[in-house]
Amino acid sequence: MPNVVVCVKPIPDPRHWDRLFLDPETGVLKRAGIPPALNPLDKNALEVALQLKERFGWEVTVVSMAPPDTTKALREALAMGADRVYLASDKALAGADTLATAYTLAQLIRKKASPFHLVICGNISLDGSTSQVPAQIAHYLGIPHITHATHVETEDGQLFTITMNIKKGELVFRCTTPFLLAVTKDVNLPRLVNVMGIIAAETKPLEVIDARELELDLDKVGLKGSPTRVRGLFIPEIKRRREILTGEPEEVAEELLNKLHEAGVL
Amino acid sequence: MKEHEGFWVFIEQIEGKISEVGLELLSKARELADQKGTYTAAILLGDFSKEDAKKLTHYGADKVFLFSDERLNRYCCLAYSRLITPLVEREKPEALFMGATPLGADLAPRVAAQLETGLSAHCVDLRLGEDGILEQIVPGFGGTMMAVIICPEKRPQMATVMPGVFKKSESHKKGEVIEEEVTLSGEDFIPEAVEYRTKKQKTVPLEGANVVVCGGYGMENEENWKLLEELASVLGGAVGATRPAVDEGWAPEEVMIGQSGKIVRPKLYIGAGISGVMHHVVGIQDSDIIVVINKDPGAQFFEVCDFGVVGDAEKILPALIEKLKERFSS
Amino acid sequence: MDFTIPEKLELLRKSVAEFAEREIAPLVEDMEKSGEFPKQLIPKLGEMGLLGLVTSPDYGGNGMGFLARAIAIEEISKVSAAVGITLQVHHMGCWPIETFGTEEQKKRYLPKLAREAIGACSITEPSGGSDVFGMKTTAKQEGDYWVINGRKCFATNSHIAETFVIVARTGEDAKGRPAFSAFIVEPDFEGFSIGREENKVGFRGAYSGELIFNDCKVPKENLLGKEGEGLKIALATVNRVGRPGMASISVGLCYASLEEATKFSKERVLYGKPISNLQAIQFLLADIFSYAEAARWLNYRANWMMDQGLPCDTEMTLAKYVATENAFLCARWACEVHGGYSCILEYPVQRYLRDAWVAIPSGGTSQVAKIVLARHVLKNF
Numbered sequence: 001m002p003n004v005v006v007c008v009k010p011i012p013d014p015r016h017w018d019r020l021f022l023d024p025e026t027g028v029l030k031r032a033g034i035p036p037a038l039n040p041l042d043k044n045a046l047e048v049a050l051q052l053k054e055r056f057g058w059e060v061t062v063v064s065m066a067p068p069d070t071t072k073a074l075r076e077a078l079a080m081g082a083d084r085v086y087l088a089s090d091k092a093l094a095g096a097d098t099l100a101t102a103y104t105l106a107q108l109i110r111k112k113a114s115p116f117h118l119v120i121c122g123n124i125s126l127d128g129s130t131s132q133v134p135a136q137i138a139h140y141l142g143i144p145h146i147t148h149a150t151h152v153e154t155e156d157g158q159l160f161t162i163t164m165n166i167k168k169g170e171l172v173f174r175c176t177t178p179f180l181l182a183v184t185k186d187v188n189l190p191r192l193v194n195v196m197g198i199i200a201a202e203t204k205p206l207e208v209i210d211a212r213e214l215e216l217d218l219d220k221v222g223l224k225g226s227p228t229r230v231r232g233l234f235i236p237e238i239k240r241r242r243e244i245l246t247g248e249p250e251e252v253a254e255e256l257l258n259k260l261h262e263a264g265v266l
Numbered sequence: 267m268k269e270h271e272g273f274w275v276f277i278e279q280i281e282g283k284i285s286e287v288g289l290e291l292l293s294k295a296r297e298l299a300d301q302k303g304t305y306t307a308a309i310l311l312g313d314f315s316k317e318d319a320k321k322l323t324h325y326g327a328d329k330v331f332l333f334s335d336e337r338l339n340r341y342c343c344l345a346y347s348r349l350i351t352p353l354v355e356r357e358k359p360e361a362l363f364m365g366a367t368p369l370g371a372d373l374a375p376r377v378a379a380q381l382e383t384g385l386s387a388h389c390v391d392l393r394l395g396e397d398g399i400l401e402q403i404v405p406g407f408g409g410t411m412m413a414v415i416i417c418p419e420k421r422p423q424m425a426t427v428m429p430g431v432f433k434k435s436e437s438h439k440k441g442e443v444i445e446e447e448v449t450l451s452g453e454d455f456i457p458e459a460v461e462y463r464t465k466k467q468k469t470v471p472l473e474g475a476n477v478v479v480c481g482g483y484g485m486e487n488e489e490n491w492k493l494l495e496e497l498a499s500v501l502g503g504a505v506g507a508t509r510p511a512v513d514e515g516w517a518p519e520e521v522m523i524g525q526s527g528k529i530v531r532p533k534l535y536i537g538a539g540i541s542g543v544m545h546h547v548v549g550i551q552d553s554d555i556i557v558v559i560n561k562d563p564g565a566q567f568f569e570v571c572d573f574g575v576v577g578d579a580e581k582i583l584p585a586l587i588e589k590l591k592e593r594f595s596s
Numbered sequence: 597m598d599f600t601i602p603e604k605l606e607l608l609r610k611s612v613a614e615f616a617e618r619e620i621a622p623l624v625e626d627m628e629k630s631g632e633f634p635k636q637l638i639p640k641l642g643e644m645g646l647l648g649l650v651t652s653p654d655y656g657g658n659g660m661g662f663l664a665r666a667i668a669i670e671e672i673s674k675v676s677a678a679v680g681i682t683l684q685v686h687h688m689g690c691w692p693i694e695t696f697g698t699e700e701q702k703k704r705y706l707p708k709l710a711r712e713a714i715g716a717c718s719i720t721e722p723s724g725g726s727d728v729f730g731m732k733t734t735a736k737q738e739g740d741y742w743v744i745n746g747r748k749c750f751a752t753n754s755h756i757a758e759t760f761v762i763v764a765r766t767g768e769d770a771k772g773r774p775a776f777s778a779f780i781v782e783p784d785f786e787g788f789s790i791g792r793e794e795n796k797v798g799f800r801g802a803y804s805g806e807l808i809f810n811d812c813k814v815p816k817e818n819l820l821g822k823e824g825e826g827l828k829i830a831l832a833t834v835n836r837v838g839r840p841g842m843a844s845i846s847v848g849l850c851y852a853s854l855e856e857a858t859k860f861s862k863e864r865v866l867y868g869k870p871i872s873n874l875q876a877i878q879f880l881l882a883d884i885f886s887y888a889e890a891a892r893w894l895n896y897r898a899n900w901m902m903d904q905g906l907p908c909d910t911e912m913t914l915a916k917y918v919a920t921e922n923a924f925l926c927a928r929w930a931c932e933v934h935g936g937y938s939c940i941l942e943y944p945v946q947r948y949l950r951d952a953w954v955a956i957p958s959g960g961t962s963q964v965a966k967i968v969l970a971r972h973v974l975k976n977f
Contacts, residue, residue: 017407029411037610072603079607098387099379127407130387132375135343139379144344144456148368162457166368168280169464171341175457192618193611195645195658195668198604227384227420231401236412240556241572244563252575253585256557257593259573264430265477265534265555266593509942526625526942545942548863 002058002157003116004049005109006042007137008077010070011127013037022233029233036066036073041122043080043190044183048152049120050081050191056157059083061113065093065104068208078201079193085204086112090211095223098128102136103220109141111214112207117157119180123147134182146173147182270360270421272329273299276350276373277310277322278365281462282339284310287365289325289434291427294392295363296326296437301394307331307359309350311338316443323441325434330441331357335448337455340462341369343376345454351380353446359422361400363392366426374426384417385424390431400425470504472521477503478532480523480550483510484539484560485579491516493583494538500590506530508546524549538579542567559583599893605667608660612668615644616675624676627801628947631793633682633756634801639712641683646672648710650687650837651694656707662899666844670892673848674855677951678802680848681958682714684841685752689715692761692833693780696821701780705759716757717838718748718807719830725750726964728827729774733809735764740816742766742779744809747791754790754805758783761833762807763826776826780818787812798947798954835909836902838959839916843895846916846923846955849948850888853923853930856945857884861933871933880933884926891919910972917965923952 012020012034021030049060062077064070065088074085088108096104109119119141124131131147138145150170151163157177164171165184211221219225243259245252260266273295277288288308295306308327310319312334319332333349354362354377362377364370366388378385391403395416400423402415417423472478479498485491491511498505507517508524523530525545535553540546542558542565550556551570558571561578568574575582601609623634641647649665651657665687673680690709693701709715724730733746744764751760759780766777781788791806821829858881861872871877898911927948931938938945956962 020407020411022411035606072606075603076607076610079611097384098375099382099384102375102379129404129406130375130385131371132378132385132387135372135375136379139376145372145376146343146457147372161460164368164372166280166341168285169462171459172461172463173457174460179457192615192644193607194643195608195611195649195660195664198607198611199658199660201607202604227382228386228415228417231395231414231416233406233411233413236405240570242568242574243572244568244574244576246563246576249577249581249585250589252577253582253589256573256575256586257589260534260555260557261433263555263572264428266430524942544864544937545940551863 002056003113004052004058004060005113005116005119006046006049006060006062006077006082007105007119007121007134008042008046008062008064008074009039009122009125010036010064010066010073011039011125014040014126022235036070038073038076039122039125039127041124041126041183041185043122044185044187045120045122046077046080046082047188047190048181048183049118051188052118052157053081058117058157061086061116063105063108063113064088065096065101065108071206071208074206075201076193078204078206079197080191081197083204085206087206087208088211088214089208092211092216092218093222095226096221097226097228098130098132098136099227100221100225102133103140103225104214104216105133106137106140107214107216108209109137112209115178117177119143119178121180121182123149123182123184131182134180138180141180143179144175145180145182146175149181149183150186152181152183152187270358272305272307272357272359274307274309274354274359274362274422275327276362276364276370277308278367278369279310279312279339280341280369282312282314285365285367285429286434287367287370287427287429290429290432291363291365292322292326293435293437294427294432295361298361298392298394298400299328302398304360305329307357309333309353311335311346311349313339316445319443323439323443324436326437326439328439328441330443331446332443333446333448335450337450338448340459341372342455342457342459343372344456345450346373347376347380348450348454349446349448350377354381354422362422362424364424364426366428370426374424378424381422383420383422383424385426386415386417387426389425389427392425392427399423470502472504472506472523472528472530475504475530475532477501477534478506478523478530478536478550478553479503480506480508480535480537480540481511481516481579482508482537482540482546483514484541485511485516486539488516490580493579493587497536497583497587497590500587500594501534503532503534508540537567538583540567541565542570605664608664609667609671612644612646612671613674616672620672620675620679624801627676627678628941631795631800633678633803635756637679638714638756642711646683647686647712647714651690651706651710655694655702655710657690657710662840662902663896666840666847666895666899669841669844670848670851673845674852676801677845677849677948677955678799680845681752681799681802681841682756684838684845685717686715686757687841688717688833688837689753689757689759689761691837692717692778692820692829695832696778696825696829697780698817700817701820705780709759713758714753714756715759715761716751716753717761717833718751718754719763719834720748720750722747722749726960728776728830731763731765731774731776733762733764735766735777735779735814737816741813742816742819744779744781744787744812744814746809748807750794750804751807752802752804754807755793755803760807761820761829763830764809766823766826769824775824776830777823778820778826778829779814780820781812781814785812785814796954798950798952834959835912839912840895840899840902842955842959843891843898843912843915843919846919846952847888847892847895849923849952849955850884850891850919850926853926853945853948854881854884854888856943856948857881857930857933860937860943877933880929884929887922887926891915891922894918910969913965913968916959917962917969920952920955921962923955924949927952
């Protein structure tokens, strides 16, 4: 059965981020008690896949790398309509940066979800906000990638026309499968999970896979396989500056624009 | 690690036009290189002459590596990465920066993966730590948290940096342009970029707008309201309104901001003729920068602003519009 | 004892909350102003599976059950109690058909009600609601029809329902007391019409209107249950579906009050600090939280018992009484946190107060509930 792969990331539910807590002693970010949720853009990615499934009869396979207690969030992907989930979960994978994450996910896709027509990702995760993993997965899979996608069109499910938002304008790409696509929220409005989907999801397969089964090179995963390190975390001061400017219109306008430029918002 | 030297910048261009962010990064690279006593370099791809490339030396580049080819004028990730990665492997810079723009965010991770090195995203600052390692400051959790990222072993240290955080500056150091050979075949241009479209200048929707210009009852009349629209269009932003302004009929209800309207989180919010009651403030308080223009120095709104202008919006706004137009045209 | 909410019900809560935010929240202001129910919402409620929550899969529903229903109505009512009551009374129109109906009746009505049509159950008359013997509407058998005369009032979903379960007097029992029977009525039956629509202080956007029976001809196969079982059907529906429905709406209002009050207290600055720093405000928040939790868990227990097939009439009444009263208190406290802002229509807390006020007499006043509870106490303690 032709296959479309969707990569998702469970993140601490953004509705509860006010509960995030930075331990001043250890500098470690505490997220205890915040339930996991699917990264919002991953739902847009899943929606693209589900629409392709409805048109071409493809199966939708969801892959993820996360601690095992995130299956609750992954179940939501099944309730939306995905056919199965593979979750790479292992102590050896902890502490991975984007490179190690991409390597692991690419290996998971190779082992469990190949062959595939398309790999689809959300363009950016709300918590890490790097937007680096999609292109790096594509590198490890040896396929082209297109990120920042706002429109996805295809007649036959092989040749795709993808619009990439590059802010100042748009680039239109043509690409034949297989390739990797990372989508923005403009691409669609993800369907809501309904009661029938929730009931159906209960019996769909959700498989947790460890590092050994994935035959990973353990030097390339987890903290060990991550070139970057977090040296520290801090909470930015968000005090308002309350600088009051007075004077003739011409002068204050000039002064204000200079200040705005310094603040990096012009 | 001694053999890795130099701070490099990828110069982004769109359809042959060089983006500001590359120049901004060059000035930062210059600063870091001077601190460390090393050199800076720029990578430029596209349909450029040696003279074009030479101009980058005015912005702080000691070396400019130029891949001159018409086909490279339009971005293609595989083609770009297949030229940049071997060059970096050959020259061994200690750091490589790109803009945290869509193109930079598309290209940098692929190059980093090819080089098997670390990359940090959307940096808002770069600095050298006491140990000489590059510290990259990145926002996480929607900016509620900042992280200091380092890449202790692998080289180059790579980062994408938000546009606008550094200032471009001209320096008069002399530099050289090194022309590189473009060895690419058609298979390298995948996916194929078939078209570039500039965006139509339509009004930006309030949600997601980077700039929101908002007016209140103090705008006094419909004539003055047009100033807000003009300012928003110069800034590429959207116009919002308070409830009293909507009730006056100066703006449609869809653009009402506040408790019973929309919540906005722009990078820049400018509020004119607004007293700053709770109903409105809750709709804008997560903006990065809040500018308040009000003729009443005692207006409550000044208490939550970053920059407050005491003055008549009717006079301040035209001055702002004129000065912005001057800046953008130069 | 296990108070863990199952994973699938947590997912249901999240999904319904997203649905309410996306599809219902933008409609609330208009519902408040016009008092009209947005009909375009009905197929969407069907697609979400909310119309079919208590209908079994055999008849086109999903049968997720009463605890699921409690959670769904709670989340809907956090955004709009008016949509909450529309949905809850719809379920009151489905459940008696599945529980007491014939195979033909179930096949004829339930699949449509589970997908795309709104149902209703109407008992109250101008002469009384809880005083069931005061019901004056009559039904007489004439050939192949029952001919119904009389009127129902405060009938929820009056103007949008495609099926009404109603109860009418059909004679006397052996002891000479009035006997009642239940019927399934469709709006296009001859002699049936919809009367006036009430202009309510709360639940604005949910219809409460009159049903008028003027020699209304109901085919005899539309008798629900046996002749003379009307009272049993009506009471079972009110006790087991109506009261937990009102309780669920009220729990939603409790939490809506809690969220709005907390949010406001963190944003509102007085004396240079957010008012959430003031103990006087903290006490109000603590009260809202306590009363909300108490209402929620009484309601979950009663609905869980219903799902287990346990007798639960007392627990349902208890949940309804406590939840509706608590919703009013929570809304009032939330208004106190808001101070003068609670008087402004832009702030939703005043709506919660009005909705909670209407929830109290719906499905029987608190005094009626207390009679039921006192009877239980005197018998069992």
